[in-house]
Amino acid sequence: MRTYLVTGGAGFIGSNYIHYMFRKYGDDIRIINVDALTYAGNLENLTQVQDRPNYTFVKADICDKETITRIFAENEIDRVVHFAAESHVDRSIRTPEVFVHTNVLGTAVMLNCAKAAWELTDGTFREGKKFLHVSTDEVYGSLPDDENAFFYETSPYAPHSPYSASKAGADMLVKAYMDTYHFPANITNCSNNYGPYQFPEKLIPLIINNALQGRKLPVYGDGRNVRDWLYVEDHAKAIDMVQEQGRLFETYNIGGHNEKRNIEIVNIIIETLREMLPDEDPRKAHVTTDLITYVEDRKGHDRRYAIAPDKIKAEIGWYPETMFKEGIRKTIEWYFAHEEWMKNVTSGDYQKYYTEMYEK
Numbered sequence: 001m002r003t004y005l006v007t008g009g010a011g012f013i014g015s016n017y018i019h020y021m022f023r024k025y026g027d028d029i030r031i032i033n034v035d036a037l038t039y040a041g042n043l044e045n046l047t048q049v050q051d052r053p054n055y056t057f058v059k060a061d062i063c064d065k066e067t068i069t070r071i072f073a074e075n076e077i078d079r080v081v082h083f084a085a086e087s088h089v090d091r092s093i094r095t096p097e098v099f100v101h102t103n104v105l106g107t108a109v110m111l112n113c114a115k116a117a118w119e120l121t122d123g124t125f126r127e128g129k130k131f132l133h134v135s136t137d138e139v140y141g142s143l144p145d146d147e148n149a150f151f152y153e154t155s156p157y158a159p160h161s162p163y164s165a166s167k168a169g170a171d172m173l174v175k176a177y178m179d180t181y182h183f184p185a186n187i188t189n190c191s192n193n194y195g196p197y198q199f200p201e202k203l204i205p206l207i208i209n210n211a212l213q214g215r216k217l218p219v220y221g222d223g224r225n226v227r228d229w230l231y232v233e234d235h236a237k238a239i240d241m242v243q244e245q246g247r248l249f250e251t252y253n254i255g256g257h258n259e260k261r262n263i264e265i266v267n268i269i270i271e272t273l274r275e276m277l278p279d280e281d282p283r284k285a286h287v288t289t290d291l292i293t294y295v296e297d298r299k300g301h302d303r304r305y306a307i308a309p310d311k312i313k314a315e316i317g318w319y320p321e322t323m324f325k326e327g328i329r330k331t332i333e334w335y336f337a338h339e340e341w342m343k344n345v346t347s348g349d350y351q352k353y354y355t356e357m358y359e360k
């Protein structure tokens with residue numbers, strides 16, 4: 001039985017990955033989820049798996065070298081899937097140091113502990129051990145508004161935000177471990193994810209939540225920035241495929257071939273909500289484009305991201321399976337069915353963040 005050490009498994013993508021992995025492998029794998037439960041980590045995302053005998057949760061900070069060392073010492077870890085990070089660009093513009101600490105130092109601790117646990121006396125690594133570092137397309141910077149321009153694995157790194165710079169730093173450390181020690185790892189750089197359990201500081205859940213509450217829908221700048229949206233389950237599947245079928249030491253870009261301007265996304269959400277809400281639902285009256293409000297642009301706002309997922313398709317056979325029309329309906333359905341989840345995550349600290357960010 002393979003044992004996975006998943007970091008950041010209580011966050012958006014990490015929790016979706018854990019659900020995906022148990023759906024796929026059932027009792028044939030064991031998962032240890034290490035998460036510090038920051039504002040973005042939520043054990044409510046994992047209630048369906050929490051009682052499984054092959055699932056363990058450890059509340060720990062990835063920067064805590066002693067605890068991570070102990071987890072490796074007490075468990076025969078075969079796979080590390082490293083999600084844990086500070087992930088929100090707007091927050092990184094306000095508090096960059098937290099991002100450097102968790103994303104760079106935390107990744108260094110994870111690499112070092114895995115290396116110490118897996119390295120043999122001759123400097124080679126124990127058979128079958130693998131580390132996958134989950135990263136972002138934002139490390140490549142910004143593309144021009146030209147639909148033929150894409151990010152490739154060979155694109156130069158040119159991060160702009162403190163978030164993407166810290167992720168680029170983490171990627172470089174993983175590359176350094178592969179180059180220096182021949183450490184068995186992969187890096188994946190993925191585009192924007194959407195789907196269940198996403199914290200409503202990010203565009204799609206924020207717009208869904210605000211629209212349902214009749215609150216303004218804040219669109220940064222001219223609303224014409226482009227992101228390449230991927231349904232989160234497709235990302236989870238890609239990570240597993242890269243780790244099991246990819247070539248070690250390689251980077252794989254993961255993307256949806258689903259580029260949309262932010263304003264298009266906002267309009268699609270309004271349209272879809274209006275289609276899905278029954279006529280007698282009082283919220284239907286206020287879910288209209290009148291809520292759209294253009295606000296000050298994000299500092300250093302990257303114009304366009306777009307991944308060409310050619311390598312992962314050619315080498316591994318992965319491609320995005322969920323069309324946006326279907327994915328956004330599934331996402332909205334999930335938020336309809338999880339109003340309590342939304343209430344819980346938007347109480348307390350979220351209000352303070354929201355006021356400082358949007359209502360100052």
Ligand code: NAD
Pocket residue numbers: 007008009010011012013014034035036037038039040041042060061062063082083084085086087088102106134135136137167189190191192193194199
């Ligand atoms: P998230 O913010 O929803 O979750 C991050 C998780 O990491 C949370 O559970 C949090 O508690 C945990 N965490 C944060 N600091 C920690 C620490 N010091 N020690 C232990 N746990 C800690 O993020 P997400 O959107 O799920 O992103 C997960 C990973 O995927 C990140 O590495 C991010 O850079 C990358 N990524 C995200 C996207 C996206 O669209 N969301 C796209 C590409 C790549």
Ligand code: DAU
Pocket residue numbers: 087088089090135136137138190191192193201202203204206218219220221225226227262298305
């Ligand atoms: O590209 C991958 C990245 O996607 C991940 O690495 C990040 O962790 C993830 O947060 C995401 O970054 P973005 O900055 O692209 O995502 P966000 O949802 O914050 O914003 C998407 C776009 O929408 C972006 O152009 C900014 C804009 N936006 C966002 C918010 C929150 C708005 O116009 N209004 C908003 O209120």
